[in-house]
Amino acid sequence: MAALLGMSPSENPPAARQPESPEPKPDKQPELIRLFNAAAPIDGTPAALYLKGRGLSPELFDACPDLRYCPALPYWITRCADNRPACIGSCPAMLAAIRTPDGTLQGLHKTYLQTDGRKFAGIHPDTGDPLPAKKMAARYGGALHGAAVHLYPPDFQGRIIAAEGIETALAAWQLFQTPAIAALSAHGLQNLQWPHGTETLLIAADNDHSQTGRKAAEALTRRAARAGIGGGIWQPETAGFDALDELNRRQAATNAPKPPV
Structure with missing residues (x-):
């Protein structure tokens, strides 16, 4: 076979180059922990007004340490022209910690609000479609499984x-x-x-x-x-x-x- 290829028997073909594996995406847990720890208890906030307006008792949700309030949470969208992320502003939000049974933070659930406790009602600037008031952020892909x-x-x-x-x-x-x-x-x-x-x-x-x-x-x-x-x-x-x-x-x-x- 080496002779047919014009090589001496001692020559070996170069090894095929292995495709490079994609770099793992960074773990976002530290920034999620910082965001959640900087948030406040929901008592007396638009988050409490939101839950009360849905018919829920403050005696229950005020006792939940994993529900917190952020007064100004950035709202990110994807622009249609270049498919790039863009922040369209900040608004109040209720944050909920998503954890495993041992307490490890795997992500955050975000409910965007208005200052009077009503649910966020934004419109996408490119499409005119309503924007979701609820989003989730995971520390990495698949982190929310079971949490x-x-x-x-x-x-x-x-x-x-x-x-x-x-x-x-x-x-x-x-x-x-x-x-x-x-x-x-x-x-x-x-x-x-x-x-x-x-x-x-x-x-x-x-x-x-x-x-x-x-x-x-x-x-x-x-x-x-x-x-x-x-x-x-x-x-x-x-x-x-x-x-x-x-x-x-x-x-x-x-x-x-x-x-x-």
């Missing part, structure tokens, strides 16, 4: 309620008087790492029309059962409702004027 917003640890009986959204989890806590954890999505619920000390895992599943929330809750229940953890699934009877919708429905029924006797 959650630990609103409060399990109670003295080892019970905890898991739900998807932060407000949904707070509503479930308020409905059932049991501490809650927010998995932030149906996928997050399915892969949730429950807190240390959990003996009973209750799940407040969204009753969405696709039944995605129910399927995620069932998958989590099966995984917990294999680990020797009991529990069950609660779901609102009304299609399209979650725990917050159910809480607001019950509050409206309680506060409705009584007909004259």
Whole structure:
């Protein structure tokens, strides 16, 4: 073969150049920790007004150390012309720490607000489309797998309620008087790492029309059962409702004027 290629038998072809592996993206945990530690407790802030306006009790959310308030959080978008990031300003925001059960910060959930406690209502300057009021920032890709917003640890009986959204989890806590954890999505619920000390895992599943929330809750229940953890699934009877919708429905029924006797 060497002769056919015009080489002496002692010559070897140069080794094929191996493709360079991409450099790992930097870990953003230090800057996320700095941002969260610089934020304030939510009591008396637009974040508290926002949660109260959604029908939630301050007695619950004021007790959550992993919910904090930032008075001026930059809002970043991607410009259409060059696909580059651009900051369009700053506004108040509620920050929620996303952690593993051992307390390691894996990311932040950000709810952008207006100063009066209403949800942020921005418009993309290029497309005119509404901008999302809620965003998540992870320390690196895949860091949020299994992590959650630990609103409060399990109670003295080892019970905890898991739900998807932060407000949904707070509503479930308020409905059932049991501490809650927010998995932030149906996928997050399915892969949730429950807190240390959990003996009973209750799940407040969204009753969405696709039944995605129910399927995620069932998958989590099966995984917990294999680990020797009991529990069950609660779901609102009304299609399209979650725990917050159910809480607001019950509050409206309680506060409705009584007909004259």
